[in-house]
Amino acid sequence: MKRLPLFSSLTLSLLTLFAPSHASELPEVVAGKLIRHANFESQHVAARNIDVWLPPRAAPNEPLPVLYMHDGQMLYDSNATWNGQTWDADDVATKLIRDGKTPPFIIVGIWNGGPELRHREYFPQKAFENLSENDVEAVLQGTRKGQSHPAFPGEPISDKYLRFIVEELKPFIDKTYSTISDRDSTFISGSSMGGLISTYALCEYPDTFGGAACLSTHWPGIFTNEDNPIPQALFTYLDANLPDPNKVRLYFDLGDQTLDALYEPHQVQVDKILRRHGYDDSNWISKRFPGTDHSEIAWNARLHEPLIFLLDSK
Template identity: 30%
Template sequence: MMRFLSSICFSALLLACTESSTTVSMPSTAAANVQELPFEFVVDGLDRQRKVRLYLPTDYQTSEQSYPVIYMLDGQNLFDDATAYAGEWGVDETLNQMATTEGLKFIVVGIDNGGDKRMNEYSPWVNKRFGAAQGALFTTFIVDVVKPFIDNNYRTLDDVEHTAIIGSSMGGLLAHYALHAHPQIFGKAGIFSPSYWYSADVFTYSKDHKASLDAKIYVMYGDKEGDGMIVDTTYMQQQLREQGHPRQNMLFKRVLGGEHNEALWRSQFADAVRWLFSS
């Protein structure tokens, strides 16, 4: 087995990304069809509460259509510069445009990160430096608490084929885990700049808990994110191929000039969604 390379140099940035920029007052940039749910969800087993942000298609109130759902991590960074760490992803503006020009419409459920708890909540595996593994509990929270609420209160296509999870960095690690741990729930995963360096257990787990062969796996990273990122994602691609995951259901994309930041993830979001939900 190829030696697992740990890119610990990411850790300072990853820790910095846990805090949203709420100390500076600025106007919201979220579109009118984005809302914060008026209560926080309890994360069982962690004794924490979590805010959820919801994007509904612009025609939601006037149509009877049901929509695919994308669950996204780091909800603070998705829709609004006022809460984002280093610039929002522009998910709302991007999807509004895609709905108009391409007819692609989705519900997006943005689940906030836990600030200084983010590293632990987004990893299912213990890390000697960063401590406890809480990712399995957090994923169960999404599956058993958030998803049922969304499906019961909004017009969703709730089957596995129409349910995706997307995350970046540590969120990319958790999205990878969620696809393998809950193949009956998530049929698609957008894995942006994944922190495979955090634990070599991600490789072992992916062998022992294979994703559904129908699952679509989109892994994206920048060529300026460091040698560790390139080596780890390449190894994961090789491993999934050797496990028999169909090539047409995997896309590993290396972005020229891409760095480990919100700008890269924002620039690739539309392409990821198009590919994940293509026939």
Template identity: 30%
Template sequence: MIRGHASFLLILALVTSVTFWVGRDQTASAQISSADSADATAPVFHDLSALPGVSGQLIMKPTFASEHVRDRPLYIWLPPSYGQVAKRYPVIYMLDGEHMFIDNLARPSRTEWQVDETLTRLLDEGRIREPIVVAIPSGGSRRYDEYVPQAPMQKHALRLALTFLSDEHMRFLTEEVKPFIDTHFPTLSGPDDTYLLGASVSGLTVMEAMTRYPDLFGAVAAMSPHLSLADGDVVTWLTGQLQTPDTHRLYIDRGTKGLEAQYARGFRRLRLKALDLGYVEGESFEATVYKGAAHKAKDFRDRIHAPLLFLLATDNAATADDPM
């Protein structure tokens, strides 16, 4: 379990345990019952929806056991119509998931990105499709080991004291988490409806995942991807791996202050390569620079609407960089 979750779990003594499950054919919407009367084979989740600051229905699987990486919780945000209609939903898998919903989990900043509030607002405005969001926390002290792409970083491992776990993390994501979600929730499981979102070094991870698993993930959003890493080797590798815009979509952004300024060269290279491959800005591609934005939680919070619009926009949605 990631650092910082132990103290928060004390809150769960005040929260009701519930079990969610879907029918075996997954044609029915999810049902809810008390843990006492639920199917014994169904996974148990804690309902966090009543916690201060939570917008909508948020549940947590306290421990998701993995054969590849450290066990950790999963936080799952369910759309407003969930459990009310027989419907399947697109899914966004968000890395660094401890930052998405609750201030107390967002260490060290204690500033959540307000994904739930932003989704609620965009849905109320009719600008996005209803998604299921699966927020997957980082590995804590093993965060870099899990998120840094191994292939372009191998020669830098000793200098940066990396023990690569990126391949194991990819197996965790693709062989364990995604199948679990597709089994227990009514998802649209194909690549056109399966997305990834990450920031900083996990922004690299989501782009790597799309290049390695193009049949699983059809669109990714990388906020402030750490494109200055390894003297440009990561950018060189990524630009050689990009999928075509015929089948995939890509969102990238960056700020201009502090660490964000160091991303400028790599960001420009990645944008030009995407355009060269035929990605069209405003359609299959977004590359936005936020002037004055720093590499801080409040800056990610203030623009989280942009990648959500890019991934989920309806036909009547405005452009992703519209102010909220």
């Protein structure tokens, strides 16, 4: 396979997720309480901040469901992010809880490891291992147009990242906070590369996570669809590893602007795989949002949809 071309015009939105946030500033939230566990140590991955949002509730010790979210520095407060954008996850959650559309729940924001680690931690490792040697070499050597550093900075270490969440972070959260720790009340979510790792988490740990919300999932893995072997490797992995649809819920969506313009043909293939494995409207959603781009503003505007889908007990 030839060396992969990558288009700089499509990389800006994804790069916004790499940039460091204002690490010393604790984000402000509209309601509830935010607690930071700074430089949380791990035997598997680099230390990082963990920002835990606790909702306002009448019963302080009531056990609650937990949503783990990637790119945790971009979740809560636009004044504390590098680009002035945020998911406003606390605001969305507060309104859903207030209106009775979801039960109260905890959000665990897991900071990404920065530009040298995020791609490696979030790309599904076992899918990468399905690539041929030539494809691996081409992917690792590919550069963004106009830049000299690799677009894919090293082989994935996402198995270690998931072990960090499942073996270290989740036990800490369940011990420290009043949680419902079982699978049916434990969820994981992210966008772009965070959508990939959320899908991977559900496949690798279906006894830990009861559902995943994957917004603007970055199926190309890099920044082009041209001569790109990555989507097929992901499809092959999914086809062999999707969990029992009767035990989980899975949400996907995408827009059609900026990086999201790359995703439609791949999401169509993923939808076919899910349908073939018995997923239906009771446990799977795949939505399109025409005119929307690859940004925290876009994800904020529709975050309520996956949250209701995952957390609704009906």
